[in-house]
Amino acid sequence: MFRRKNHSNSEQGVEDQQQKVKELRASLGQLSGRSTQFCTDACLKRFLEARNWNVDKAKKMLEETLKWRLSFKPEEIRWNEVAKEGETGKVFKANFHDRHGRTVLILRPGMQNTAALDNQMKHLVYLIENAIFNLPEGQEQMVWLIDFTGWSITNNVPVKSARESINILQNHYPERLAAAILYNPPRLFETFWRIVKYFMDPKTFQKVKFVYPKNKDSAELMKSYFDVDNLPTEFGGTATLNYDHEEFSRLMAQDDVKAQVFGVGQTPPCPGGNGSYSAVEVAPEP
Template identity: 25%
Template sequence: MTSTNTPSGFIGNLSTEQEAKLRQLWTILLKALEASGVEGPPQRKQSVSGTDSNVSGRDSTASTRADSSQFTKSLQETGLNATQIRVVQQALANMTTDELHQGFLTSFKNENPDVLMLRYLRARKWDVCNAFAMMVAAVEWRVKEMRVEEVLQNGELHALKQEQNSVNPGEQKDGSSFLAQSRMGKCFLHGVDKIGRPIVVIRVRLHKPGEQTEEVLNRYIVNVIESVRLLLRQPVETATVVFDMTGFSLSNMEYPPVKFIIRCFEANYPECLGVLLIHNAPWIFSGIWRLIKGWMDPVIVSKIQFTKSVRDLENYIPRERIFKELGGPEDWEYKYIEPEQNENKRMDDTTTREALEEERRDIVKELLTTTSSWITATENKDNGQVQTTKARRNELAEQLSANYWKLDPYVRARNYLDRAGVIPDVGFQPQQVVKMEKELEIEQHETAPAHVLSA
């Protein structure tokens, strides 16, 4: 995909107005991080908007009011009106300085931070304040509700150890039910579609309500999403999802996980879904679909297509990459690879991890400073400085990606995709044309049919 066919609103094809919106979103984030003391550890647990979460007394109240007043003033200086400022402050009301800082550092992982920011802007139709509120809510969900980093640190080996723990039956069941989903291949990644998007296949008939708790199922879903997300790299920023409904019956239907997946696509991982194919759905699904459709944002609904045959799938996936179970010619089937006892050994090396995390903080600190300089240079119409700071920001984004891949084995437990070689030990580097296993080889395609690009 070249710059000539990069969709509008993506890096490489931003209008003057869209780039201005990106700078404005960065400005608000910089103000919030400045208020939270991003350059050093926070001195107390205070929400960025000025609500003190664990400090009481007259002095702290006065300080809180001063902090709030100062933050409001800094937002006013950006040109926001009173309504917009309230949107920003309400978004930050439940976030402590620690949470905002750490959530920001961990949310973009191997991505260019601009890519992440643009996802929220597109999802909120370029309304900057609403995009900021959406971004903060997603960070809050990651840090406080879902605890995504903890989910990734535990992973499949942790579940295996739980399964082997006969002393604690509850923990044993959680571990067993988590792994059972991977072992049966309820959800897996296989190949790419016509424009290079990773394909995630969900075999709905394998889901049995009650065989796993809602918490275990949600952790499994997040583990899959976060793993696939590591394979998204410009120009490929979205994934294709195939809900294989072959053999589906009402006994497979469970609404809470459906709602959770919808929430993930809409709120917590916006603009990560390219197209969702509901394949071979039986007639009994039509009533269920009418109900589910009503829960969805129209943007998500527009990305959903129904397919019945291989010919339908070929509109999105090359025929030779459609495996036999879906009716295609490819001789491939999912086979789970069990965790190895020492596969997460590097996670015990806290010295290396802390050094890499410190390196990451330094890169982020320079990125924030350079972003501020870019914004100032644009306001001053200093075109030379604008180009200099843009180039430096691109370099820092690449440094952040490289840093993440060095840090990855120290903070994320290995999973099936690592063992299968889909995520190489050196990190997923499409610019080096890393080849996957034959059946999961990922290629970047320059062109695709118009109906696929618009899906």
């Protein structure tokens, strides 16, 4: 009896979600162009999930995102437009996935090299779009690994930049982040964190993980997300990470061509599952 009841409840939950997706799609009215391509069922589910399956709230969120995409045009950004922002490797896609096959973005705020907020956000959005483009089939989320090496009060990311980054991620790419792992942040970061955490909604806040090298629980958490043989030594693994900007640029240019071929919201047949599209060398140490 209990098995039948639980199975029925599970089916009802799926049916409810499907019905919510239908309601949200109907409430949006007639879409056109890139909005039609963007608003897949999977996309609508992510926006509903972000708003606890409240159709009205999800609709408002999605409409704001469609307006933002129409203005910002993330799908039109090409690597050559933001390459200067990436010269120091402050944000880049790793050539390894986590244990669930999710794309990994490595962020190194201590490598900040520019001051123009608009260009910084354009660079970040490009890499988010590229990370999504390279997700393996059946996977919708990415992981952020944040390395605080070289971070100090003199070169930290301004609060305005952090706030805008959070806004873009949680409001325009809902449920795309699986985890943001802050690796070995210095004590000075605590003051910065007390400010920026208030810009996060509860769902995003819960995905932020603080990790410290000498902490046993932190080590276990990293092992739960990554194979240590793939993980760079900067994050407690045994691999060597080298950022080669020229190689990264070459591979991003290749992805730009693939993105034009497959279009918005689509992925290539073999979307980077073996790391072949990545632009960093990560090799096991001898």
